[in-house]
Amino acid sequence: MKRVRPLKALMMTVWGVAMWAGCSGKPAAPAAPxxxxxxxxxxxxxxxxxxxxxxxxxxxxxSINVLPQVAGYVRRIHVRPGQKVEEGTPLIEVDAREETAALDSAEAQHNSTEVNLELARRTLTRTEALYKEGLASAQEMERAQAQVDAAQAASRSSAAQVAQRQVQLQYHVVRAPFAGTAGDVLVRVGDFVSATTSLTSVAxxxxxxxxxxxxxxxxxxxxxxxxxxxxxxxxxxxxxxxxxxxxxxxxxxxxxxxxxxxxxxxxxxxxxxxxxxxxxxxxxxxxxxxxxxxxxxxxxxxxxxxxxxxxxxxxxxxxxxxxxxxxxxxxxxxxxxxxxxxxxxxxxxxxxxxxxxxxxxxxxxxxxxxxxxxxxxxxxx
Known part of the structure; x- marks a missing residue:
């Protein structure tokens, strides 16, 4: 009996199954994806x-709005908007010619009182010498001492006037109270400002x-x-x-x-x-x-x-x-x-x-x- 090769037998088997499926009318189930x-x-x-x-x-x-402490015309602007400033930096300068003149007058008055005080002291020294020698009375001695006291009081008063004028003069230069950045400058040179006028701001x-x-x-x-x-x-x-x-x-x-x-x-x-x-x-x-x-x-x-x-x-x-x-x-x-x-x-x-x-x-x-x-x-x- 002639033997069928295995491959040929396998092909015949597959062909037979396919023929059977075709004859039965049912398609083969697809493989699962x-x-x-x-x-x-x-x-x-x-x-x-x-x-x-x-x-x-x-x-x-x-942050602060900068206001002047004196009234007057703006003479100079030292700062630009947005500029970094340090404490004490000048910002705005107000006309101070009148205050400068008043300071000069106060200093002259103080010099005059100092001269009068020196004269009174010399007079007192001479009167004391004459009094010891019996050539001056006690009343003259008291009068010389009173003149020295009055001259000292006048000197102190004039010195206080000078200090007051110096402080007042400083107010004419508005300075930054602390380090920061200057805001918009709201005034121009020649504007008249008072104590309620906003000059600029520092933040x-x-x-x-x-x-x-x-x-x-x-x-x-x-x-x-x-x-x-x-x-x-x-x-x-x-x-x-x-x-x-x-x-x-x-x-x-x-x-x-x-x-x-x-x-x-x-x-x-x-x-x-x-x-x-x-x-x-x-x-x-x-x-x-x-x-x-x-x-x-x-x-x-x-x-x-x-x-x-x-x-x-x-x-x-x-x-x-x-x-x-x-x-x-x-x-x-x-x-x-x-x-x-x-x-x-x-x-x-x-x-x-x-x-x-x-x-x-x-x-x-x-x-x-x-x-x-x-x-x-x-x-x-």
Whole structure:
């Protein structure tokens, strides 16, 4: 009997099965597709912050409007707007010719009294000598002593007048009371000024205060060490400090409570500038879920969690409760636990109970991001 080669026999068997299937009218079942590869994130607790953003205003801790102490015409302006000045730097000079003349007159009067005092003393010395020799009476002695006393009193009075005129003359040069930055110069040479005329301002910008008004309900959670952060337009922290002042009462009209923090100005901020400010009310550890991993249906958020069933890795849709949204991540308040693996890719193609395969290079975990509510609104004490 002739033997059939194994390969030929195998081909005949496959052909026979195909013929049988064709004759029976039932197509062969297709092979199951391989599990879809997905990226996952493993949940772990991270520090999250309860924050609120508000509009803050910057104030100088040392700022003053400069007024003259005398009346007169502006003779010279020594400062430019925005110029850095040191303590005692001349700012404005008021015409002092009249006061200078008065000082010269007072000094001349003082010189005259000094001459009279010297003459009275010499007269007293001669009278004392004559009195000892019996050539002068006691009345003449008393008269000479009285002239010396009167001349001394006149000398002291004239000296006081000179000192007064010198002090008054100094008022005609308005100087910076402390180091800072000069504001706009509001007068011009030739203007007449009085003691109520505002000349310019001097503000110290090295140390600034940021003032924020917060709702009274949130102010109850504030503590002396509460952190306040100054942000730029993109939300990046420019500088941070801690509160040193919380108003003891709310504004009766707005029901807002003023809080303040002070910081050393190393970033070029200016007094009276409006800035974004963020208060950190509290911090805690919580799970965070990337915003892209959240699936919503009828307003209910879900997460696709990887589970092991029958030796396979499948995704299960699980309802979750979300907290505040930070930067690209939600705070998870319920529905998930530490160690859960959540799919973060191909979410639209995944179905409940569908087998999946974790990619060999998982997606990086979401960084902890500040979370907060409210409307958008460093340390010196």
């Amino acid at each position: 391989p599990p879809r590869e997905v990226e996952v994130v493993t949940l772990a607790p991270k520090e999250v912050r309860d924050t609120g953003e508000y509009l803050g205003s910057l104030q100088s801790r040392q 110290q910008a090295d140390v600034l205060e940021v003032s924020v008004a917060v709702p009274s309900t949130r102010a109850r959670a504030l503590k002396p060490d509460t952190v306040l952060e100054v942000l730029d337009a993109q939300g990046k922290v420019l500088i941070s400090s801690t509160l040193f002042f919380v108003a003891p009462q709310a504004d009766p009209r707005t029901q807002l409570v003023e809080v303040k923090a002070a910081f050393r100005n190393t970033i070029g901020l200016r007094p009276s500038e409006l800035v974004r400010a963020r208060l950190v009310y509290s911090t805690r550890n919580a799970l965070q879920l990337p915003a892209l991993a959240v699936v919503r249906q009828s307003g209910q958020p879900f997460a696709l969690v990887l589970e092991e069933k029958d030796g396979k890795t499948v995704v299960m849709r699980r309802p979750i409760t979300l907290g505040a949204l930070g930067e690209m991540a939600y705070v998870v308040e319920g529905g998930l636990k530490e160690g859960d693996r959540v799919a973060v890719s191909s979410l639209q193609a995944l179905r409940d109970g569908m087998p999946v395969k974790v990619k060999s290079t998982p997606a990086p975990r979401a960084e902890a991001a500040p979370s907060g509510g409210g409307v958008a609104t460093g340390a010196i004490h």
